[in-house]
Amino acid sequence: MITLSKATVVFGAQPIPVLDSVSLVVEQGEFVSVVGASGCGKSTLLNVIAGLEKPNQGVVEVESAPSLIFQDPALFAWLSARENVALALHDKGMRRADQRSEADRLLRMVGLAGDENKRPHELSGGMRQRVAIARAIARGSRLLLMDEPFSALDAITRDVLHDELVTLWKEHGLTIVFVTHNVREAVTLGQRVMLMAARPGRVVAEWHIDEAYPRDPSSNFVHGLEREITAALKKEVVGV
């Protein structure tokens, strides 16, 4: 569970806070999407939850240590997919052989069976991001903070990864905070979509989505809600 109450972040001497008194509660096992235009403080919000950034005011409580996943999968280029995942197990007191088999199991789980020995440069962008997800799960964290993880991928790969992420989330009881500027992605994934506005960064609106998974990104439901949220987003950006 994540609890933020009135978290405010100011960068240096800037007059307008990057996050202005943001309060939110994310329950255990929830999948929350955060949308907003560039520079609205989405990433800062994630960094605050991750503990990478301390708020100037307000309180942050996070129950379990989170794993962060960024647009850049940041894999280690000199290690194979298996070694990348196994490295996340370095402090679990496991033997090398156990680390390897656990890494293989996690790679199978993200659909990379047979690619264990490949190096990052031999994998596609989507596969690399899968390794990053397996690595994050290997840390034993049940809380994933994802910062536009799929925005560098092509649309079809992204759709596939959306389905897989939802499956992982359900099977492992993960809690996911998913930051994106893509409204359709936010609607396809989240049980809740939070809309952030910039200058100062704050949460301006929230939608609860009861639609069952997996959601078809081209369905009327997703389209309708996407239109609605995009209109609200536009209003925040342009001010009309």
Added chain:
Amino acid sequence: MSRFRSFVTAVRPFVFGMGAVVTVWQVIVWAKLKPTSEIPSPVMVADALGGLWSDGVLLSSMWNSLHRGVLGFLMSILVATPLGLLVALVRPVRSFVRPVLSALQQLPSVSWVPISIVLFGTTSTTVYAIILLGAVPSIANSLVSGVDLIPPTQLRAAKMLGLGGVRNVRRVVLPAAMPGYLTGLEQGWAFAWRSLMAAELIASTGELGSGLGNILTEGRNSQNMSLMLAGVALVLACGLLVEKAGFSPLRRRVLSARGLAVA
């Protein structure tokens, strides 16, 4: 067969290049611009090499010099690697030591030869001191640059994986800095080898075994230009040997493992 063929493909440019040099050289000799006592012909230099071989000096000199150079280089790596890591990762150490390293890197290590001889005499200590003073700053400095160039995302990822301290250095920092470090090693070897040749030329007596520098000195003392050119050829051959047998495969391994282009 294909292995042989790829060997031929790899060696051909080198053979053509050397062939061109020797041809131009021979043409200059034929033009009789200078007497052969000043510009000897390729055949005369080959004869001098043959003489060194039959005297048993050729291999022993090469071995003595290479052995000293490689040993000094390995010592330099042992000193420079922890030093470079400390400078790169510990802020106070960086602010004090980095300027010293940069200054030393500018200084030709041959400048230390007279001082070394006074301190240690013409012993192998002098030779190794000169090699270290030449190679350590350049290896350490390149390692520092290599660490500085690691993308912040990689370091953040390491932090998220709970890696810290020695384990972080061993598993992430050093491998991530490897391409830059490798460049530093190659440069360090060049410095080590140059320093050694200078030291052998200046301090060619004493308890030091006979190296390639001694062939050059002997050539100078007897005004034997063929012998001196033979010595230069041997020094060149040693450099090529280390590059082709040592650095080239190492570089290929490091770069191809990372999906970087191999030149």
